Amino acid sequence: xxxxxxxxxxxxxxxxxxxxxxxxxxxxxxxxxxxxxxxxxxxxxxxxxxxxxxxxxxxxxxxxxxxxxxxxxxxxxxxxxxxxxxxxxxxxxxxxxxxxxxxxxxxxxxxxxxxxxxxxxxxxxxxxxxxxxxxxxxxxxxxxxxxxxxxxxx
Numbered sequence: 001x002x003x004x005x006x007x008x009x010x011x012x013x014x015x016x017x018x019x020x021x022x023x024x025x026x027x028x029x030x031x032x033x034x035x036x037x038x039x040x041x042x043x044x045x046x047x048x049x050x051x052x053x054x055x056x057x058x059x060x061x062x063x064x065x066x067x068x069x070x071x072x073x074x075x076x077x078x079x080x081x082x083x084x085x086x087x088x089x090x091x092x093x094x095x096x097x098x099x100x101x102x103x104x105x106x107x108x109x110x111x112x113x114x115x116x117x118x119x120x121x122x123x124x125x126x127x128x129x130x131x132x133x134x135x136x137x138x139x140x141x142x143x144x145x146x147x148x149x150x151x152x153x154x
Contacts, residue, residue, distance in 0.1 A: 018093060021097065025076060028069075028073050029070070029074065032070045032073055033070065035066045035114060036066045042059065043059075055120070059117060068103070069106035069110060072106060076095075076100065079092075080092070080096075115131055116131070119132065
């Protein structure tokens, strides 16, 4: 049990808020990295040449959003390193938060598209669309709606 008083999350300029931001990024980055790595090797598999044009476009969109999420999720760490020492910590955290949310949004799109890509190949287009819609609903509820609900009810 800690004797240290709890610091509120919304404390502007608080060091805890900045540490939370970095920890949240460390959680999201490995998922984006793994998805990107999987997508990088996919075209080099022998069966990739046989997929239809629509599937190649789906792959392209998935790959683009996956790499976009990597860029946006890693941007705050790189920017922090280049801008040290920070002159306006609060402004940096606001910008970094927007980048992380945009990166999470890009990752969400990549996960939904990746779900469709994989499931459609194994079970057909109809099942792929159903499963990707379920994945989109799960991400929407867990990543976006639940936090909004909890924020209002606290």
